[in-house]
Amino acid sequence: MDKNDHAKHTLEPHVLIFPTPLQGPVSCFLKLAELLCISGIHVTFLNTDYIHRPLIRHTQVLSRFRNYPNFQFETIPDGLEHDNPVSIEKLDEMIDAVNAAAKPLFRDMMISGRWSRSSERPVTVMIVDAFFSFAVELGLETSTPVFCFQTISPWEQSDELVTSVPGTQHFLRKRDLAGFCQTDDLSNMELQFVLQQALITPQTQGLILNTFEELDALVLPHIRKVCPNVYPIGPLHSLYRSRLLADTTQILENISSNSVWKEDKTCLSWLDKHPPKSVAYISFGSLATINVDQMLEIWHGLVHTGKPFLWVKRPESITGEYNESQVPNELLERTKEIGCIVDWAPQEEVLAHPAVGVFLTHSGWNSTIESIAHGVPIICWPYFYDQQVNSRFVGEVWKVGVDMKDLTCDRFIIEKAVRDVMDTRQGMFTQSATAWQNLAKESIGETGSSSKNFALLLDDIRELSS
Numbered sequence: 501m502d503k504n505d506h507a508k509h510t511l512e513p514h515v516l517i518f519p520t521p522l523q524g525p526v527s528c529f530l531k532l533a534e535l536l537c538i539s540g541i542h543v544t545f546l547n548t549d550y551i552h553r554p555l556i557r558h559t560q561v562l563s564r565f566r567n568y569p570n571f572q573f574e575t576i577p578d579g580l581e582h583d584n585p586v587s588i589e590k591l592d593e594m595i596d597a598v599n600a601a602a603k604p605l606f607r608d609m610m611i612s613g614r615w616s617r618s619s620e621r622p623v624t625v626m627i628v629d630a631f632f633s634f635a636v637e638l639g640l641e642t643s644t645p646v647f648c649f650q651t652i653s654p655w656e657q658s659d660e661l662v663t664s665v666p667g668t669q670h671f672l673r674k675r676d677l678a679g680f681c682q683t684d685d686l687s688n689m690e691l692q693f694v695l696q697q698a699l700i701t702p703q704t705q706g707l708i709l710n711t712f713e714e715l716d717a718l719v720l721p722h723i724r725k726v727c728p729n730v731y732p733i734g735p736l737h738s739l740y741r742s743r744l745l746a747d748t749t750q751i752l753e754n755i756s757s758n759s760v761w762k763e764d765k766t767c768l769s770w771l772d773k774h775p776p777k778s779v780a781y782i783s784f785g786s787l788a789t790i791n792v793d794q795m796l797e798i799w800h801g802l803v804h805t806g807k808p809f810l811w812v813k814r815p816e817s818i819t820g821e822y823n824e825s826q827v828p829n830e831l832l833e834r835t836k837e838i839g840c841i842v843d844w845a846p847q848e849e850v851l852a853h854p855a856v857g858v859f860l861t862h863s864g865w866n867s868t869i870e871s872i873a874h875g876v877p878i879i880c881w882p883y884f885y886d887q888q889v890n891s892r893f894v895g896e897v898w899k900v901g902v903d904m905k906d907l908t909c910d911r912f913i914i915e916k917a918v919r920d921v922m923d924t925r926q927g928m929f930t931q932s933a934t935a936w937q938n939l940a941k942e943s944i945g946e947t948g949s950s951s952k953n954f955a956l957l958l959d960d961i962r963e964l965s966s
């Protein structure tokens with residue numbers, strides 16, 4: 501590196517990235533980190549210990565980040581013994597532990613400039629999840645510009661819901677909102693937590709969202725009224741892929757989803773054996789759980805359709821006493837013929853596979869936008885948080901599938917829903933799904949809205965760091 505290069509290098513912004521320590525957000529934040537790295541920005545990626553442990557066992561992710569001299573991982577203790585919260589039931593434990601252990605340490609590390617060592621420059625900008633309001637507060641206190649990156653649906657950001665949001669009065673019902681939005685009890689913990697995030701976000705430099713302008717055209721104008729700068733840069737996994745493919749220094753086979761958990765890629769060769777749009781894909785994300793009865797109902801329903809199915813069954817996602825002897829032989833035998841069950845799949849690649857004809861999902865935001873990006877019709881079985889509103893949009897606004905929130909988990913209902921989306925109304929759903937897929941593709945094209953928003957984000961990070 502000559503003298504000029506060295507000066508240029510040291511003048512590049514140094515961004516500290518601090519995600520919520522959960523599989524979904526970490527994978528999204530890693531994609532954003534990599535996009536910043538290939539744009540020349542120095543990144544320190546801060547993980548809490550328990551989410552970093554599974555990631556370092558997963559050498560593929562680590563080795564790809566070793567390619568970037570302008571990237572470093574750092575960790576912060578969180579006092580948690582287990583590797584990760586594998587279900588929603590453990591989320592509170594994680595939030596309490598991180599607040600107790602990491603909050604004071606984060607302050608010390610930030611103030612001591614600990615993260616400047618390898619960048620030769622102190623942190624100039626932070627990108628954090630509003631989940632960690634303490635990180636945002638410290639940024640404000642130390643005059644370090646902060647951006648919030650929200651990896652859930654933008655609707656969770658709006659404090660004007662149902663009747664107060666013009667354009668939504670005719671379809672958004674109270675039961676389409678997260679449980680905590682349906683209560684008038686202001687002492688509700690979840691509501692407090694979300695309100696805290698909603699109040700702190702407008703005090704930051706801006707809000708980065710994994711959506712695209714056209715998809716959330718109803719809510720983005722409302723968010724823009726309260727947040728100074730909003731950067732919808734989604735579908736992030738598509739933007740990420742297209743930028744890495746365009747970067748000639750990248751080895752294509754190495755482009756990954758940056759999943760924290762190890763993906764079982766054998767299901768991709770299983771998919772290769774099936775005709776286009778013939779397979780039902782089932783996954784309920786990284787936190788939702790089902791009980792044994794629900795699992796058996798879903799299983800019966802899938803088998804009754806006679807359609808091939810690929811099912812992600814995280815070992816910890818079944819609650820209560822469960823062992824294989826509870827599963828009728830008929831199901832096990834039929835599954836050997838038409839099913840494929842894995843602990844964790846390479847979901848982005850699965851949804852991009854031509855064999856997949858429908859996605860039965862909990863409607864987590866990332867699953868929803870990934871399905872939209874690949875034009876796969878959706879059956880929504882929402883559980884909590886933004887999943888309720890996402891499923892309403894899938895059914896009523898984007899019309900790319902069906903919302904099952906009012907129905908019970910019953911084998912005949914599951915069978916009917918799969919047949920409805922894959923056979924009876926297949927043409928209609930495929931048409932809308934393809935239209936949204938095309939808009940998603942345009943948004944990440946050279947002149948598309950998400951590409952422009954990403955360029956704007958880079959400019960703003962550089963300006964704030966100068």
Ligand code: UDX
Pocket residue numbers: 523524525527651652653757759783784785786787788812843844845846847848863864865866867868870884885886887
């Ligand atoms: C959580 C909340 O549950 C959800 O409501 C919110 O919108 C985001 O945070 P999670 O439950 O994990 O997320 O769901 P989702 O947002 O859909 O994210 C799941 C991610 O895991 C996706 O990016 C998906 O590609 C990935 N995944 C899922 C895999 O890589 N493999 C799998 O087998 C299943």
